[in-house]
Structures are given as structure tokens and as C-alpha cells.
Amino acid sequence: MKARSVLFAAFATALVAAASGCSGDSSTQAGTASTTVAASQGTTVPAQGNQSAPPPAQDPGSQGGNPSAGDANSPQPAPATGAAIDTPQPTIVPVTTNPAPNGSGHGLCFDLNSGLANSAIKSLAPTANGGWGNPSASNDPISAGCDGVLSWMTVESGNIHPYIHVLFFTNGTYLGTATSNPYGYTEVIGKTANTVSVQYKWAKSSDALCCPSGGPSVVTFTLSGGKVVAKGQFPPSN
Incomplete structure (x- = not known):
């Protein structure tokens, strides 16, 4: 009887110990389940397998205390330069103190291709061989002034x-x-x-x-008072 009582006590003790062990496992499983639920309700889902979680978004205001710094890869405005603004220049019209006279042209006070030259040639008596040709003329520039200039042709x-x-010709x-x-x-x-x-010569x-063999003789023609005055020896008359 004693032996059975001892065995029964030992068996009862084992049952109590087994019951305590089961109670501890349930508590552990409940804690695990509780942890899983909390994780599923949070804002971040735990990573699965070998995948890594994306980095959290950065606050623009946390970059060196300068909220306007922005992304370093974003285009930056071009620096201001000191180039002057291209403005149109005024057109300068030269003032002519000695306006070009009648019969002038090609920058000359007298142009042998002018109407004045042609009318003067037509006023000459024709030669036995017809009209006059092969004209040649002086080259007095308008830029030097034409007043008081004696031109020739x-x-x-x-x-x-x-x-x-x-x-x-003059003026x-x-x-x-x-x-x-x-x-x-x-x-x-x-x-x-x-x-x-x-x-x-003659x-x-x-x-x-x-x-x-006659000559040579040089005759100087001078413009004086609007008229031409000659000085020198002319060829003998025919």
C-alpha cells in the first residue's frame, strides 16, 4: 500500500509538472501571436526572406539645416553674368559742308559720264570725221570740296x-x-x-x-572771278 501511495504521489507530481510545462508553452505562443498582430497593424511590415526594406523618406528640412537645398542632382540656375545688353547704335548721318554740284559723280566734283559732260560735248562743232570721243577728265574729289575748283575734260x-x-567746268x-x-x-x-x-606742240x-618740232609750250589756265584766264603761248593759227 505504501508503495502504491508513493507511486501515486510521484505520478501526481509528474502530472502537475507536465501541466505547468503546458501552461508555459501557451504563454509563449500567445506572446508570439501578440507580436505578430502588432507587427501587422504597424506602419512597417517586417522584411520577408532576403528582401531589404526601402529607406525611409527624408525630410527636406533635415539636409544641413537648409530646407531649400533640394536634390543635389536637380538642375541649378545659371549664375548671373556681367555681360552688357546689346542695344542698337544710333545711325550717324555725315554732314556735308560742300554739297556735290551738278555734273558730279563717283565721288568726283566733275564726272565725265554726267549729263553736264554730254551736253558740253554736243555743243561742240562736229569734226570732218564726225563727233568727238575718247573723253578724259580731272579727278577732283568731292571730299576735298568743290567750291572754286577748276575741272577739265x-x-x-x-x-x-x-x-x-x-x-x-566749275561748280x-x-x-x-x-x-x-x-x-x-x-x-x-x-x-x-x-x-x-x-x-x-605743233x-x-x-x-x-x-x-x-614746234614747242612745247605750256599755257596755264586759272579760274578767277568765275572766268578762266590764260597765260602762255598758244600754237600758231593754221
């Missing part, structure tokens, strides 16, 4: 040894020819603002037409 007849007329006006009749072997050799120097009775 020469024209030739159609002969093998042509006769030459010298015509004078848009035709003044006339150097001589009443044209001469051969005539050449303008010098000029100032108001003078023209003309060299004349053939003597024994000279061949290629080689005149």
Missing part, C-alpha cells in the same frame, strides 16, 4: 593724229573750251585746285606728222 576727233579740245557749270579751235598734240600736264596746265611745214 578733253575730247578727240577721229583722225589718226587727232585734234583735241580742252573743256573747263556744276560748263565754262567753255580752252581755245576756239582744237589743236593736235595737246596734253594736260598739271593741275591745282583752280589751275590747269596744258602743253601744246608741226612745222617740214615736219612729219609723227614728229612735231
